[in-house]
Amino acid sequence: MTTTRTPPTPGASKRAPGRSPTSTRGGAARGRRGDGRFVAVCLLPALALFALFMIWPTVSVFRMSLYTWSGFSTQMRFVGLDNFSKLLDDEQFLRAFQNTVALLVVVTVVTMGMGLFLAAVMTRQKLRGHTFYRFVLYVPNVLSVVVIAAIFSAVYDQENGLLNGTLRLLSLDGLQQVWLGDQKLVLYSVATAMLWQSLGYYMVIYMSSMASIPEELYEASALDGASAARQFFAVTLPLIWQNLRTTLTFFILSAVNLSFVLVRAMTGGGPDGASEVLLSYMYKQAYTNSAYGYGMAIGVVIFAFSFLVSLLVSRATRREPLQF
């Protein structure tokens, strides 16, 4: 691994610390204090909005999870941690939790693997028409979830769907499935839609960071006799490591959020709860079942879970940043 370590380029050392444009003016101390006040005033609207729409609701979620409340009335009953202990006995909640974790693992591994592979192929192999492929792969990312659900409804249709139709054409009738009706398959059908939706986005992120790796490193490793695969693992991967870590956090967020919107539009959590995920179950409990406090307790679990997983992933993947 040390071979990839290069001395800092001369340009990097020029950015010396402590040289801000303001300090070139006279009366530095007075000016800086004035600037501070100005900056604070400028930030105030944004901070106020942030506090109002981000911090306050988050705190509210935690507070509400300790109450029994239907969502509308003025009667709120404090129940302590009751909502959380009920969660442990709730089979549907445990199922939704399992589904979320399964989606998190499957979608992360596959999207990341495919995204990295496609990005490496497109940046390193100079494919003809690679901008076209990039465009095609990125398009799903700008589509609304409702459109995606409609597309996949056409793909998964058990009678005239693209998937079963293709299988019939290839005389593989035995492989035809009821993609959204089979309780063992439905989660993977949703996972495929998630993958299709997000693959282009991650590929573009990886491509942009790969494009900034200096060509000399590849030339040097090629002279040392490294194959393309070896270059990928010894040069590319270590140098975009920080980027990978960031996208891992995105994966966790999207597994929680994107799965909710897709599940809601595609299956409604069915058949019989087989594709229920944490957020869709939270929605059902908080609104349909009028157990708002219980829903908020699920919200707290989601918050803690995504926070914890992000933290663990971030810790586990920590490496000393490599520079080029």
Place this chain on the structure above:
Amino acid sequence: MLRRPIVLAVAAATALSLLAGCSGGNDDADGKKTLKIAAFEGGYGRDMYVQVVDAYKAKHPDVDVQLQLSKTLEDEISPNMKAGKFPDVVVLPQGRKAALAETLVKDKALEDLTGVLDMTVPGEQSTVRSKLADGIVGNLSTNPYNDDKTYLMPMYYAPTGLVYNKGLFAQKGWQVPTSWDDMFKLGDAAKAEGIALFTYPTAGYLDSFFFALLADVGGEQFYKEAMTYSEGVWKTAQARQVLDITAKLLTYAAKTTVGYANEQDFTKNQQSLLDNKTLFMPNGTWVVGEMKDAPRATGFEWAMAPLPAVTAGGKRYLTTIVESAWVPSGAQNKDAAKDFVAYLYSDEAAGIFAKANAIQPIKGIASTLPAEIAPFYQLYEDPSITALVGGFASTAPVEGVNIKGTLFDTANSIISGDKTVDQWQTALNDASEKLRQAGK
């Protein structure tokens, strides 16, 4: 030197305007009463509400009626309601996913509208009560606490039952079965011709099926016990019979049913009826409008039948869906709201609603029914058929328990073999018991 104060002022103004944008208070300045009506824009369309509000405005120039119509009404009015800003009148079907009316019922946050029943309909001589069809108020769907106070005014009523294609039955020379034995015999005969006996759009549509079947099997008293979570009701022989009949019927279900039983694809299950691939599905009068542009087999003709009788010549029930109008306790103009609700039962309003196929439970309305839905309503004239109104009683919310989900959605698992009838019965008993304790 002026620059800094100006900048400060601009920043402060920005901050204030952002906050002001959030408050958005809009009280009327000219002293007019503002009446906020929120109505669900469903299968009946939006025009009828616009016309009714216009007609009301013409009679009440001093009232500023604001009409909010939406297909996702709950999503739009709930945030304001949580912030304490309530519409004055809401017209919404019950049994929707967001369960807004049900939540407010559980919360005791609806205005008592018993008084409206004795109000004179604006511009007419008779009271609201005297215009309403007999027996339409005083059940669990209008008096949710099982007492003599009416909180939900019945707006439109529609029969739900087994929808089928009359043309196909005539063509094949089949009779609509009146007993379950005949039903299953028909299922075998149809299977031989590649036609499935039964399907459902989504499992949620089984509500009308189960409610009627519970009453068919055990009578109205048993139905009421099931709906009010009477102790051990799901362990009874009658409950087992209901589940057994259903499970047997589900073995005759079209094999595409479960795969299409979701929000995205449920019309494909409905389409299978239009294509003569399935004989029956539980549905309501709205399906006529919902599928009006869909292609269909030649000679297709909508018809509806009640469930077959459990015992020969036994009473058959037709689950009747009632949409309702209600006034939240938090409404600002309750008197104006009640006046408007009374107006909704005037001949003028009823005429506008009926043109859009929204039929109100008003005496004598049968003569004004549009031709395409008249046969559905004629079922009520059969002496062996009784209308069944209501649904599960409201209790305080119970965390993690949704008995409708347990009763209906499990059908998907019964068809696919992921659950057994025993598991179904046990789960229902557990859910019912928890709700019973919450309702005490």
